[in-house]
Amino acid sequence: MAATPAGGRTWANPLDLDYRYNYEQMNEGISYRTGADPAIVRYGDGYYLFLTLADGYWHSNDLVHWQFVRPDRWPFDGPVAPATLVADGKLFLMQAAMEPKPLLYSTDPAHGHWQFWTRLLPAVPGAVWGGHESDMKPGELPPGPWDPGLFRDEDGKTYLYWDSSNVFPLYGAQIDLALDHAGEGEGKRMSFVTKPVALLKADPAAHGWERFGQDHTDTSIQPYVEGAWMNRHGDRYYLQYGAPGTEYNVYATGVYVGSKPLGPFTYAPYNPVGYKPGGFAVGAGHGSTFQDAHGNWWNSGTMWVGLNWRFERRIDLFPAGFHADGQMWVDTRFGDFPQRMPDHPLHEGESTFTGWMLLSYRKAAQASSQRPGHPPSEVTDENPRTFWVAANNTAGQTLTLDLGGLRTVRAVQVNYADYQSGRYGDAPDIVTRFRLEGSVDGRQWTTLADLSHETRDRPNAYLELDHPARIRYVRYVHGHVGAHTLAISDLRVFGNADGPPPPAPVLVSARRLTDTRDAEIAWKPVPGAVGYNVRWGLAADRLHETYQRFADQPTRLTLRSLNKGVKYVVAVEAFDEHGVSTLSRTATLAP
Structure with a gap:
């Protein structure tokens, strides 16, 4: 799609x-x-x-x-x-x-x-x-x-x-x-x-x-x-x-x-x-x-x-x-x-994916403060179970990402972690307030989005920017959260880098294992890839199942989700900050 x-x-x-x-x-x-x-x-x-x-x-x-x-x-x-x-x-x-x-x-x-x-x-x-x-x-x-x-x-x-x-x-x-x-x-x-x-x-x-x-x-x-x-x-x-x-x-x-x-x-x-x-x-x-x-x-x-x-x-x-x-x-x-x-009936094969890619994965992060064991590097690992914790929950705390070069940023998602939250039920102070800033050089900053006067809680705040921003740095400036601590699991930045999408991965092997509920899929790494999608289904035009893997994980995956007696078709695609590759060759997993 x-x-x-x-x-x-x-x-x-x-x-x-x-x-x-x-x-x-x-x-x-x-x-x-x-x-x-x-x-x-x-x-x-x-x-x-x-x-x-x-x-x-x-x-x-x-x-x-x-x-x-x-x-x-x-x-x-x-x-x-x-x-x-x-x-x-x-x-x-x-x-x-x-x-x-x-x-x-x-x-x-x-x-x-x-x-x-x-x-x-x-x-x-x-x-x-x-x-x-x-x-x-x-x-x-x-x-x-x-x-x-x-x-x-x-x-x-x-x-x-x-x-x-x-x-x-x-x-x-x-x-x-x-x-x-x-x-x-x-x-x-x-x-x-x-x-x-x-x-x-x-x-x-x-x-x-x-x-x-x-x-x-x-x-x-x-x-x-x-x-x-x-x-x-x-x-x-x-x-x-x-x-x-x-x-x-x-x-x-x-x-x-x-x-x-x-x-x-x-x-x-x-x-x-x-x-x-x-x-x-x-x-x-x-x-x-x-x-x-x-x-x-x-x-x-x-x-x-x-x-x-x-x-x-x-x-x-x-x-x-x-x-x-x-x-x-x-x-x-x-x-x-x-x-x-969509604001219309989707036609056959039309995707809702915007094509905005993940720009923040494993990027350098700095914070105004931190608690031991919870460094700012945790906010770019795509894992909601690891997180950065500020030394205290006060307005003005900052978290800054270096995207590694100029990128076209279109959206940001701020995901908070409940670390020692100590709250229950509802209260007027359980609201989320912050400001997002962008910079070309890390010295002069412009406002990307401002939730300084937000009136509701947003544990997974997603903000589509009013206009695409051509920037290298993204900075979170803290205002308020209702929890006892300021903890962010992931600061996810989406948009695109300049250049063509990656080439298709080379599918090395795809074989059903002795237990036919399982299969092993292997492919060659693609230089510069952020990750891969292993895709499978009942036919080459129905690869509806997806297992997403990041590039720092092995390029070999054991699928344990197959049905006995069912034939499958499998392929792999790569993605990076530019876009998504075409599919690798397809392979058949016999029943």
Whole structure:
């Protein structure tokens, strides 16, 4: 896919949201900003984003700028994995539950107005409340619905999908929301029409990507399947799920396809459909798939940070779609570089990638101060789990990057780390304020962007410059953060250097290993490359899977995400500050 010319609104993953502080592990004194399990839905003329561990939700008119909404009625105490449904002019919201919980609806979510549809959901038929998975008897179901997903078909029937387990499958059932029974009381406004049916379980013995652990290397833990989401496209039903676990780089989205809402479903050979194990923003599992106002498809997912706690996470957003033969795809290639939000229906093969390259990788960095063990060099390593810490959190602290020569800078992303944050909940001082400056010679500076009067928190602030800047140095000038310390994990600069893109890498070998869930790919280094994308898929024109590697990593990669019995095509491309190479030759990975 060719890069899209600059212009229009841009964004970069992780999404620039005011993620809420969590204090999940209170006994350890850990405090951090987090968000996970996104449910994004279009309602009316706007988009609404609901997350795990948020005391509200976000509203957007363009999928780029998000405004936090604090609802007037919110019986949820830190809701987990919420589900949404648009039906009969209403927006429904259900939280994950191990016991009966409310079901809310709104006809004015932009202003935070919600009502009870029912104050207590009915129990899942066959579920044992208060039970533990190890105590379940044959035929009994675990309590729920945990990680629910709601879907309304074109015939008006409504379905519920749920569960999160490495023992039990995902379940589904038809439900009745009594939309045509206006006189029913709140307690009768939802019922199960059918008994729950088991729909899918993990099969890591056949699906390499469902294996647990970093790069699928932990075989001691059975994988989780969770986060059900259903879409219909044409006459096919796409039941999506997250696996193998949210606390590693390989958290991904899989899909089963069927001809009916409750199946039977067939495993898609092109799984995982949403996968991003390499780069700065890693992880793409447990999210939602939806269409925008122009008919374009999008898939959201959960990015892993894992600095303060293994469940510290962020949200990412990727283009998605369906081929004419029904194959679903999610494009995570350059998924944490700036992307352009289209204002029109995308045509086949059109990419949202701006072509703005990473200019800051491993560049020299200097700071006005630092704490031992957290030098400024940590802000250019593309790793959210390493970070610079200033000696104190005072206005005027600076962090300066030398890009190594004149570059055309178009956007900057400032990613903060929660190091000894000590905050929880909300407060007026939890806001992010800073100024970005640029210089040709490191002596005379001009303002690139100014957030000195920002009124919201921006843990992953992304700023597209009003005008491209021809500069060598970029300087962050601190104003304020609500945390106790000033800590920045990565100061990411995007744009282009002058010159042609790199040549295509030479693919040395691509072979399936004895365990055919694995393959080894090797290529020759390209001089001056910043990194490489190893790409694979079912055909040469469908290389939808990407593993991004940087040039200081080995030019040999073991892929552990393949499906047994499936033939793949693989190729490699190089990228640097100028652009992206053409693809190497393709190679076939026989089943």
